[in-house]
C-alpha cells in the first residue's frame with residue numbers, strides 16, 4: 053500500500069524554490085495528478101503559471117479539469133491565459149465565485165475575479181457551480197461549501213463584499229478545498245482556507261468518511277488571523293498527527309517558520325517548483 057497515488061506540483065506561489073527561471077507572484081496554482089486525471093487547482097495571479105509550467109516540464113494542455121478554490125484575484129488571474137492555451141474544459145467553482153469580493157487593506161479595493169463569466173466561457177470555461185461536495189475523480193473530492201462550525205474561526209475582518217450597495221463582512225462561502233483519499237489517509241489541498249482550516253478538515257472527514265489526515269498543502273490564511281485562532285489551529289493540527297504539512301501562500305513566512313519549528317520533519321516548504329509525490333515513501 054506504499055505506492056504513490058498523488059502528485060502535486062506548485063506552479064504559482066509567492067516564492068520560488070529552485071533556480072530554473074521560474075517566476076514567483078502573490079498567488080497560488082497547483083497541479084494535482086492522480087492515476088487517471090490531471091486537475092489544475094487555481095491559476096495564480098498574472099498568468100505566470102504558463103511559463104512556469106514550461107520550465108518545469110508540465111504539459112498544461114493535458115489538464116482534464118480546472119477547480120477554482122475561490123473568487124480572489126490571486127487565484128483566478130491566470131484563468132484567461134490558461135483557457136487560451138487549454139481550450140474548452142470543465143471548471144468547478146462555488147455559485148458565489150463571481151460575487152464582489154473587496155479588501156479594506158490600505159484602502160478599499162476590488163479583489164475579485166478580474167474577468168466576467170461570459171469572457172471566460174468564450175475562452176472555453178464550462179462552469180459547473182456546486183454548493184455540494186462532489187467526487188470529480190475516484191477518491192478526489194471537492195469540499196463543497198464548508199460549514200462554519202468552530203467558534204474561533206471568524207474569517208478575515210479586512211475582507212468585505214457589497215450587497216445591494218451595503219458593505220458586509222465577506223463570508224467567502226465560495227472557499228473550496230480538494231480532498232484526496234490515499235492509502236495512508238487524506239491529503240487536503242487548500243486555496244486560502246477562508247472557511248477556516250479546522251472547519252475544512254472536519255468537512256473533509258465528514259465528506260470522505262476517512263478520519264486519518266495524512267497531509268495538508270496550500271494557503272492556510274493563518275498568518276493574518278488572531279493569535280488565539282493561530283494557537284487553537286496549531287493545537288488541532290498537532291492532534292491530527294500529520295505526516296506532511298506544506299503550508300504556503302497566505303500562511304505568510306513568519307507563520308511558516310513557526311509551523312516548521314512545531315512540525316519538524318513533517319513540515320515542507322512549498323514554493324513554485326516544488327513537487328510532492330504522496331504518500332511519501334519512508
Ligand SMILES: [Fe+2]
Nearest residue numbers: 124126244302
Ligand atoms: Fe490567496
Ligand SMILES: [Fe+2]
Nearest residue numbers: 122124244246
Ligand atoms: Fe483569498
